[in-house]
Amino acid sequence: MLNRRYQQRGVTIIESMIALLVISVGLLGIAALQLTSMKQNNTALQNSKAVWIAYTMADRVRANSNVFVNYVGVNTEGDYNQQCTAAPCSALEMVDADADDWIDEVSVLPSGYGEILGNANTLTITVMWDDEGTNPPGRACGPDPDVDLTCYRVTLTQ
Secondary structure (H helix, E strand, O other), X not given: OOOHHHOOOOOOHHHHHHHHHHHHHHHHHHHHHHHHHHHHHHHHHHHHHHHHHHHHHHHHHHHOHHHHHHHOOOEOOOOOOOOOOOOOOOHHHHHHHHHHXXXXXXXXXXXXXXXXXXXXXXXXXEEEEOOOOOOOOOOOEOXXXXXXXXXXXXXXXX
């Protein structure tokens, strides 16, 4: 007859600890994947907002193309107070009204900033924001998130 004293009757503490370790590593991997997914989702959202904001301003410029060159130098730190609500606005007043509205739109982006540069034939609309949350000191578009902002540009030609 077999000696039943040495038969396994349950799980040992070592087997339980190994199972717990394997499950813990798996759960940590899932948590890391979730965090990465959330960050990428936020990046995509901010990028979509920036594209929309840039194209909205481009549409405003196209709608007021007879003063195309007057949009050069518009930025979201300027002081534009034209509201154009009481009477029809002139084309030059619309430039200020468009800039005033654009300031509100760009402000939804973290550290959002917008500028329009160019000449009589070409305008470059740039929307910048702090995608990495590093609060960079400058307003340049570049690859280093510690120094540069993330940018989206639209170029218009008349």
